[in-house]
Amino acid sequence: MKKHQKFIKIVTFLSLITLLGTSLFVPSVFGAPYSYDLTATDTVLDMGIGWNLGNTLEACGSWISGTSVSNYETAWGNPVTTKAMIDGVKAAGFKSIRIPVAWSNLMASDYTINADLLKRVKEVVDYCSSNDMYAIVNIHWDGGWFANFATNYDESMKKYTSVWTQISSYFKDYPKNLILESLNEEGCWDTIWNRWSGSTGEDKTRAYNILNSINQKFVDIVRASGGNNASRCLLIAGYSTDIDLTCDSCFKMPTDTIKDKLIISVHYYTPSTFTILTEDASWGKCATTWGTDAEINQVKTDFNKMKTKFADKGFPVIIGEYGTVTTNKELASVRRYITTVCKTAYDLGFCPMLWDSSEHYSRTEAKIKDTELAAFFYKYKDASRITIPTATPTMTTTPTVTPNVTPTSIIVYGDTNGDGSFNALDFAAVRLYLLGINNGPTYSEWKKASDVNGDGNVNSIDFALMKSKLLGLINKFPVEQ
Structure with missing residues (x-):
């Protein structure tokens, strides 16, 4: 030159x-200074509170036309994600972002992922990194193909192995603010066993063992890819990401070649009659309010189960999704639910991650819509739960x-x-x-x-x-x- x-x-x-x-x-580039190799427990503590980029990169459907990533990214009504949006999420008080991805959207018949999709996911992760935020990337609902593990295990595992081999290779040298998550909520097979059938024994063991083997395969693939993946923190999906089902003795955390790098993920939408239903259904009556002493204590009871079963044994907890719809709900109850779940989880050392499909955060204005919720989240902006040497x-x-x-x-x-x-x-x-x-x-x-x-x-x-x-x-x- x-x-x-x-x-x-x-x-x-x-x-x-x-x-x-x-x-x-400066405090850090990616996460805590001098601590680029934090344990799983310290990583979750450092993650603060989190937010989901919902109904975006996981949007899927055979009706979506074209081969452009943006066609899928905007298919469920959200705009193309920009750095300004993620800047706003950071400014609102969040330190971590979960990025659900439907990889099958742009995938060849031999399970090769489209290069543009990989590149786009990295761009969004980079938006997080430039804000000193943690990012979680997973395989999300993805058209529901996980159900095929019950009927065609070998081919399903072939696809799963191919997908994670490609993702792991692509991100192996990425800094450790990136956390990879084994799957979303689909780690359950009701056709084999479900909690309502009353059956136990071999069927239950078989259903759980499918998830246990998937999670083990995930860890093995990522670790074998080398680079930063050899010691990156990994997020393991619980059974149906349900607290009671995950706390069942049939669920097993995978073994790992490195100590203190595995995190457990569950979701929280209890009670579903309040958080999910917007009108009465055959299985339940729509609840418009929430916040009795009994309901608040239920949150504490549920989360303490996770603390005892996992966090106290060195597997910290991420509440990968929590939240509620707002249609036909009392506004005060919506606020009470979200703040109760968030604070209870945070105080126990968990990282709570709000599910948001643009119901709470305006992606065009880059701010939380509800001023009272905005004030609540903002309190966490500079909060720290680990001691960082200076x-x-x-x-x-x-x-x-x-x-x-x-x-x-x-x-x-x-x-x-x-x-x-x-x-x-x-x-x-x-x-x-x-x-x-x-x-x-x-x-x-x-x-x-x-x-x-x-x-x-x-x-x-x-x-x-x-x-x-x-x-x-x-x-x-x-x-x-």
Whole structure:
């Protein structure tokens, strides 16, 4: 590269430092500082409260025409997701976003996912990352094909394996603010066993074992893909994501090759006569109000079941969905339900994630519609449930970043810690060095690998370039061009 070209690039990225707000003392880039490898418990604590990008990337149906991702994204009435929308969600007090995805929308007969869909999902995840937010990506309802596990297990597992192999490969080097979720609510097979049939024994065991095997396959696939997936936090769907069914002894958490990285997911729409029904149905009478002492205590009882069964044993809890319809409901009851569920979950150390198909958050105005709910959520904006060490001259301990594997003689630019790839751990190591907290990792070639702009030094320019690559703003470092 010619010297004047390199000078232009240096000036460009010095400007980028200002544009990105890249200070050595910003709280974080993705999640907590010095803690890019948080345990599952600390990750859930750090996730605060969450919001679902509902009825968007999981919209599906054979009636949807065209092959464009946006055709599906807008099919259920929501606009194309923009960064401004996600900025507004962060400003409203949410620190985490769940992104439901119907991967079958654009999938070949051999289960190959359309590249544009993968790219679009990453774009939305990037909107979260640029806001220092956690993002959850899953396989959502997806046309209901999960029911086929009951009748054609092998072919269904072939599809599931193919889908997660592709997703895992695509996101394996993504920073660990991304959490992958095994599936949505479809982890149940009522044709084999259901709670109303009264049957137990082999049928019940068979139904649960289908989900147990799916969740185990999910963990195995993601871990085998390597990169950050080797130790990324993973979200495991409970049976039908129902609290009582998930707390049943037939449900088993999968085994993992790494400790303290699994999270359990359940949803909460109890009582469904209030949260789901907008008019009377054959199975129940529509409730228009909610909030008696007994109803509030039911929330506490249900969530404490999850705490005892899972959180107290090292499997933290995410309430992946909760919420209520607003049609034919008393407004005060809607507020009471949402705030009660959110606060109860949060106070127990869970991450509650509001289901929203644009009923509560205006995507065009980028704000919560109900001012009282908006004020409630905003209280969580700067709340923190974990203690994060800060860089000060009085620090007595020295955080270290050590290689995960034996370094090779091949320099991978950006690979500060010598584990063979560039990721957020390398960014953390450079940050500590620039703060004067350590003298650099023990990897002998770390300075050469960290000098990603090629000026012979490791400085704030390299720091900004690394952040830019993590955010997907650049594909290559200047030394690679």
